[in-house]
Amino acid sequence: xxxxxxxxxxxxxxxxxxxxxxxxxxxxxxxxxxxxxxxxxxxxxxxxxxxxxxxxxxxxxxxxxxxxxxxxxxxxxxxxxxxxxxxxxxxxxxxxxxxxxxxxxxxxxxxxxxxxxxxxxxxxxxxxxxxxxxxxxxxxxxxxxxxxxxxxxxxxxxxxxxxxxxxxxxxxxxxxxxx
Numbered sequence: 001x002x003x004x005x006x007x008x009x010x011x012x013x014x015x016x017x018x019x020x021x022x023x024x025x026x027x028x029x030x031x032x033x034x035x036x037x038x039x040x041x042x043x044x045x046x047x048x049x050x051x052x053x054x055x056x057x058x059x060x061x062x063x064x065x066x067x068x069x070x071x072x073x074x075x076x077x078x079x080x081x082x083x084x085x086x087x088x089x090x091x092x093x094x095x096x097x098x099x100x101x102x103x104x105x106x107x108x109x110x111x112x113x114x115x116x117x118x119x120x121x122x123x124x125x126x127x128x129x130x131x132x133x134x135x136x137x138x139x140x141x142x143x144x145x146x147x148x149x150x151x152x153x154x155x156x157x158x159x160x161x162x163x164x165x166x167x168x169x170x171x172x173x174x175x176x177x178x179x
Contacts, residue, residue, distance in 0.1 A: 040126035
């Protein structure tokens with residue numbers, strides 16, 4: 001496999017003395033920021049949609065479990081009237097492993113929400129990054145920008161065996177350059 005080249009405009013973004021390429025590099029960063037903002041928007045819409053459905057899905061599943069509980073409670077009474085039907089129902093519930101599903105599905109729903117919230121956090125970080133072209137100087141918290149960068153690097157750091165536990169001074173917000 002050959003060596004991969006980084007995307008244009010992301011390497012060597014420092015301007016030479018005299019600022020000869022400053023505007024060109026600035027244009028590239030602004031394009032990159034617009035692309036990032038568009039990407040964040042396109043990701044955010046489906047993530048928000050699925051996240052909002054998780055509550056409804058959990059509620060509906062709990063209703064379904066309540067119905068299963070009612071069927072289980074009524075199966076002995078059903079057995080007196082129709083033993084074959086009760087046996088078939090009990091057999092099908094065992095085949096589906098309803099007890100397992102009652103715990104596994106809520107756990108999977110919770111894992112989905114956790115994953116979606118991580119994606120929403122990445123989208124939020126992308127939105128912050130995409131504001132690079134808003135102003136030359138603006139109010140912001142440098143620690144938030146550093147934390148967002150570290151979150152993007154986490155998979156690489158983890159695979160390299162690097163563990164970071166950043167601590168921040170309480171410097172707070174101030175005027176910062178967005179680059």
